[in-house]
Amino acid sequence: MKFLIVVQGGPYTTQASLSAWHFARAVLTSGHEIYRIFFYHDGVYNANGLLSPPQDEVDLHEAWRLLAEENNLELVICVASALRRGMLDQTEASRYEKPLGNVEAPFIISGLGQLIDGTINADRTMTFGS
């Protein structure tokens, strides 16, 4: 089956992102497919490349990045949620004349259409919220 995983919580403040990451890994180890991972609300904070947790704690940005790169996954963050919260890639940083962007591939900034497309085309949707 193909899964859409929706992450509505940021890293660390609640467990949403950690739970979603474990679930995503289990989808793959179970032999299923991840159609897309969509980050919404505070979930967009997971795309922050500046996350610098203590060394004895899981680096959730890195965890998501590795999972995506090793498995060729789409990590989509909602553009409206992202801009509001200061999650900008280089293009958006230039557009909004901000000094830097903090979002890079495999995190991709895109629209809510990707969320809806996921609910339509995936076989299952699982949402992790705060």
Next chain:
Amino acid sequence: MILHTLNKSPDHPALNHCAGFISDGDCLVLIEDGVYCAVTNDSSTLLDLLLRQIPIYCLQADVEARGLLNRLNPAVQLIDYEGFVTLSTEQTKSKRWG
């Protein structure tokens, strides 16, 4: 049939809200702080669901992290994340509570 996920302890109203929507054929997966709902005698709402024979599951990693392994209602089933995935394939859709 619906897989209901719940991530809040019984102090939060989510469990009571959720219980009103669970139908025969659904199941309930307690994750994160939701596993506190399965602590023995801590929730009459949970006991009601068990009496209705609604399958209730707890994510083992969340139970272990919280030191609850020996404190849970024995009718609640422990699952790992792969078990969670399997349940989600067996139900037609999911609903998040909390």
Next chain:
Amino acid sequence: MKKLLFVQSHPPHGSLFGQEGLDAILAGSAFIECGVLFLGDGIYQLLKEQQTTALASKNFSVSYQALQDYGVESLFCSAADLLARNLTVADLIVTPTVLDATELAALLRDYDGILDF
């Protein structure tokens, strides 16, 4: 997937769930038949006379009046939730269908997918 149910469970202004949930509903309306269930405190998003000027918060409740223009006509709420909050549909910006507990459970089963906000 033929129709998608959006569940709004948060009151307005204390968090962004309501406003961002509405954004998702409007996006969904372009692709698929959508319904909206205002559950628990979510019903407060529809309360009339929200005055946000002093708070400097966005009054997104007015956008609910445009839902029909987007083809979203299936709005629902819980009779018990209204009663618990001393509300009637006359207090609301739009007029959702009021459902009892049995009908609400059936509503969840009737839709092909559920997105929670």
